[in-house]
Amino acid sequence: MKILEKRADILIIGGGAAGCFAALTLAKERPELSVVLLEKAGLRRSGCLAAGVNALNAYITPGHVPQDYVDYASKDADGIVREDLLLQMSEGLNDVTREVEKLGLVILKDKDGSYVSRGWRNLKINGENIKPILAKAVKAAKNIEVLEHVDVVDLLKDASGHAAGAWGVALREEAVVYVRARAVICATGGAAGLYRPNHPGEARHTMWYPPFNTGAGYAMGLRAGAEMTSFEMRFIALRCKDTIAPTGTLAQGVGAPQVNARGEKYQAKYGNTTSERLYAVVSENLAGRGPCYLETRGISEEAETSLEKAYLNMAPAQTMKWRETGLGPRTADVEVEGTEPYVVGGHTASGYWVDGDRQTTVPGLFAAGDVAGGCPQKYVTGAFVEGKIAARGAAKHVERAKAEAEHRTNATAANPAGNAQTSSYAPVQTPDEIVARVADLLAPPDEPPLFTVDALEEAMQQTMDEYAGGITTGYRYTERQLDLAAKHIDRITRLSGDLHADDAYGLLKIFELQERLLVCKVLIEHLKARKETRWHSFAENLDYPEKDEAFEKYVNSRLVDGKVEIILRDLVKKEKEAVR
Ligand SMILES: Cc1cc2nc3c(=O)[nH]c(=O)nc-3n(C[C@H](O)[C@H](O)[C@H](O)COP(=O)(O)OP(=O)(O)OC[C@H]3O[C@@H](n4cnc5c(N)ncnc54)[C@H](O)[C@@H]3O)c2cc1C
Numbered sequence: 001m002k003i004l005e006k007r008a009d010i011l012i013i014g015g016g017a018a019g020c021f022a023a024l025t026l027a028k029e030r031p032e033l034s035v036v037l038l039e040k041a042g043l044r045r046s047g048c049l050a051a052g053v054n055a056l057n058a059y060i061t062p063g064h065v066p067q068d069y070v071d072y073a074s075k076d077a078d079g080i081v082r083e084d085l086l087l088q089m090s091e092g093l094n095d096v097t098r099e100v101e102k103l104g105l106v107i108l109k110d111k112d113g114s115y116v117s118r119g120w121r122n123l124k125i126n127g128e129n130i131k132p133i134l135a136k137a138v139k140a141a142k143n144i145e146v147l148e149h150v151d152v153v154d155l156l157k158d159a160s161g162h163a164a165g166a167w168g169v170a171l172r173e174e175a176v177v178y179v180r181a182r183a184v185i186c187a188t189g190g191a192a193g194l195y196r197p198n199h200p201g202e203a204r205h206t207m208w209y210p211p212f213n214t215g216a217g218y219a220m221g222l223r224a225g226a227e228m229t230s231f232e233m234r235f236i237a238l239r240c241k242d243t244i245a246p247t248g249t250l251a252q253g254v255g256a257p258q259v260n261a262r263g264e265k266y267q268a269k270y271g272n273t274t275s276e277r278l279y280a281v282v283s284e285n286l287a288g289r290g291p292c293y294l295e296t297r298g299i300s301e302e303a304e305t306s307l308e309k310a311y312l313n314m315a316p317a318q319t320m321k322w323r324e325t326g327l328g329p330r331t332a333d334v335e336v337e338g339t340e341p342y343v344v345g346g347h348t349a350s351g352y353w354v355d356g357d358r359q360t361t362v363p364g365l366f367a368a369g370d371v372a373g374g375c376p377q378k379y380v381t382g383a384f385v386e387g388k389i390a391a392r393g394a395a396k397h398v399e400r401a402k403a404e405a406e407h408r409t410n411a412t413a414a415n416p417a418g419n420a421q422t423s424s425y426a427p428v429q430t431p432d433e434i435v436a437r438v439a440d441l442l443a444p445p446d447e448p449p450l451f452t453v454d455a456l457e458e459a460m461q462q463t464m465d466e467y468a469g470g471i472t473t474g475y476r477y478t479e480r481q482l483d484l485a486a487k488h489i490d491r492i493t494r495l496s497g498d499l500h501a502d503d504a505y506g507l508l509k510i511f512e513l514q515e516r517l518l519v520c521k522v523l524i525e526h527l528k529a530r531k532e533t534r535w536h537s538f539a540e541n542l543d544y545p546e547k548d549e550a551f552e553k554y555v556n557s558r559l560v561d562g563k564v565e566i567i568l569r570d571l572v573k574k575e576k577e578a579v580r
Contacts, residue, residue: 001438001504002175003431008036008145009398010391011165011181013152014217015039016047017380018369019187020134021096021387022394027141030395035143036179038150038168040188040212043135047189047210048346048370049380052128054249054313056107057379058093061117066090069121073377076273078534079552080230081349082374082572088356089375092385097123100384104133119252128313130380150177151508152216155184155224155365156427163224163365164427167434169511171504176438178431182401183364183394186352187387190235190344190370191215191519193457193512196465196472197340198244206317208237208244209342212512217371218343218351219515222522222559227353227361227567229373229556231519232526232539234341235348236475238278240294241335245315247294250334253310254303256294259333260284263295270536274347278338279536282474293333304330338537340461340471343519346370346378348538353556357393358386361558363423364397366390374554374572401425441501441510449498453509456492456499460517463488468524469540476540479528486524493517522557525564529555 010026012019015037026035039046060066069090074081097115101107106126108116116124138144152168156178165180192209205211218228238247250256258267258280266289270280281292296307307329311318322328345351351373352360359366368386369378378386401423408424451459464470467485469477477485496514501507532548533541556567 001435001442002173003435004170004173004175004177005431006036006145006177006179007034008179008181009033010035010183010185010394011179012037012185012187013166014047014186014188014371015043015135015138015146016187016189016369017049017134017383018387018390019185020138021384022185022187022368022391023138023141023144024134025388025391026395027138027144029392031143033143033395033398035145036181037138037144037146038152038166038177038179039146039148040151042148043138043146044132046131047213049131049134050210051316052130052314053380054125054127054310055118056097056123056125056381057121057248058377058381059097059115059117059121059123060090060094061120062114064120066093069093072121077233077349077376078273078547079571080233080534080554081376084356084572085354085375088389089378089382089385092388093381096381096384096388100130100133103137105130122252126313147177151511152188152220153511155220155362156180156429157224157362158424158426159428160423161225162363162423162425164425166220167429169438169504169507171508174504176431176435178434180425180427182425183366183397185366185368185390185394186217186221186371187368187390188217188371189213190342190346190350191218191516192342194343194461194464194516194520194523195340195468195470196461198337198471206244208239208246208339209344213370214512214516215343215519216512216515217367218522219518221352221360221362221365221367222518224362224365225558226365227556227558228351228522229353229554230349230351230526231343231523231557232530232555233348233350233376233535234523234538235344236278236341236537237339238281238336239339240318241291241337243315243317243321244339245311245318247334247336249307249310250294250296250329253307254296254299256296256334258292258336259295260289260292262289264289275535275538278538281336281338282537286474291335293335295333296329297331297333299330301330304328338471338475340465341469341475341538343523344370345373345375346383347376349374349376357396358390359393359397364401366394438507441499441507443500445498445500449500451495453499453513456496457513457516460489460492460513460520463492464520468520468527475537476542477527478542482524482528486521489517489520489524493521522559522564525557525566526555529566529568
């Protein structure tokens with residue numbers, strides 16, 4: 001493979017909502033800094049925003065204050081959130097909304113020119129083109145170099161443990177990409193495809209979360225020694241059956257209540273947090289009262305048309321299903337089901353453990369959006385805010401790094417024999433070492449491997465489904481099952497070491513499998529460590545079916561010598577107690 005080497009002040013990994021906003025912030029506020037953005041797919045249609053969205057789910061509407069949003073998100077996660085991060089994020093929501101509107105996003109307005117809201121924290125938009133709008137602005141920025149179709153595999157660190165860049169594979173050029181940088185922002189989104197999904201075979205990618213957000217950012221951070229938080233707070237979406245389209249538009253848009261097969265409204269029995277809404281459906285199905293629906297029958301013609309349009313903006317399959325079957329929401333209630341579990345820090349609190357600048361525990365490595373933990377319910381606008389905060393934090397870090405480098409040069413001139421105490425930003429791993437590793441994976445094996453990537457991926461998903469609380473078990477698990485899951489995931493990981501690739505795409509598939517396996521391994525340990533059931537369905541531990549005050553803590557983890565080390569941390573309640 002060829003090698004493509006680059007240098008930048010700041011490297012951004014992942015050009016989704018958070019990555020694009022980080023880039024735009026650096027373009028606007030720090031045009032003197034050089035920035036490289038590596039994106040696995042095409043920037044115009046990648047990540048969560050690929051198909052468009054129809055609402056900005058996080059906004060502070062008139063009559064509300066940021067603290068209201070903190071309270072709401074904290075209640076939804078039963079207290080296991082970083083209130084400091086949530087408050088900082090909430091304070092930035094309205095600014096980024098105005099900024100993205102200026103870029104060209106259509107936000108619906110009423111006759112007085114005020115934004116049209118859906119509920120108290122949600123704005124209606126025409127968001128089919130939100131990603132092309134962001135991509136165009138990023139590509140127009142002079143100090144941002146975008147490399148698309150580059151799958152980033154791992155971070156580079158220098159001898160002092162600072163992040164010093166990253167490397168990946170350019171899928172269309174068959175090249176290794178090696179980028180040295182003084183600061184790195186990881187914005188690769190969450191992890192899908194860990195569990196057996198709703199649909200089999202060719203349809204398996206009909207899932208809610210983007211199938212190509214494989215948890216790469218979590219995996220590279222773990223391998224680099226970064227601390228993670230709250231993986232066990234899985235996110236399982238309640239979605240329209242078959243299309244896996246969002247249900248919020250039905251529930252909030254036309255006020256459709258959940259009903260079971262007997263037409264009974266059951267939600268009040270279970271509570272109304274995000275996990276409780278899912279748990280209600282699971283429980284009604286288990287009790288033999290399923291399937292469950294969102295009751296839309298009888299809505300007006302106007303409401304039906306508006307729903308059809310809304311779904312065209314974000315999940316066109318749902319509108320197509322209504323049209324194809326001739327059973328629109330006015331004629332038939334919409335059946336709902338739970339998806340497979342995801343690890344996604346934009347909905348729940350899983351991800352990197354970060355400080356107020358969104359710096360991780362690896363100096364020089366920042367995280368934003370769904371990959372960053374502690375700050376749930378951030379959605380699109382929250383990811384924008386975090387991208388902005390991380391960009392500012394990374395820029396500050398670069399300034400410090402440059403000053404240190406100058407200091408080091410002066411110190412070395414004064415004392416040539418002295419050892420530098422600070423970071424050198426010279427990666428320990430050389431390009432040649434990485435090319436050799438990749439060449440090894442591309443070399444024809446002595447014997448054909450026993451398993452394909454797809455076979456191992458299926459085995460991984462089956463293990464997670466059956467033993468780590470997937471769809472099959474109604475999202476429930478026991479410690480004994482988790483032990484079995486851990487054993488199988490370790491075995492599959494070992495087998496993945498025998499895989500070989502024919503080309504860059506084959507490499508991508510191996511790397512994706514291996515990063516998912518690592519996320520599964522850490523997730524299982526988190527599920528084991530939380531010996532309580534705080535969030536029904538999201539983490540339903542049958543050995544500990546009740547909530548336990550002893551677990552009013554964050555479950556955090558680090559990878560030490562290939563083993564997962566669990567760290568229980570006290571809750572951070574107020575901004576002044578923010579972890580630095
Ligand atoms: C289907 C769906 C509908 C949604 N609807 C709404 C909505 O209506 N309103 C709302 O407010 N929120 C919505 N959300 C949530 C919101 O879109 C996300 O929270 C937000 O986009 C997350 O931003 P992010 O930058 O962290 O991730 P993403 O936007 O997904 O960006 C991650 C980027 O990283 C890239 N990447 C991944 N791995 C690698 C790698 N190894 N190397 C290089 N690049 C990599 C991906 O290709 C992607 O471009 C929705 C989410 C989904 C999945």
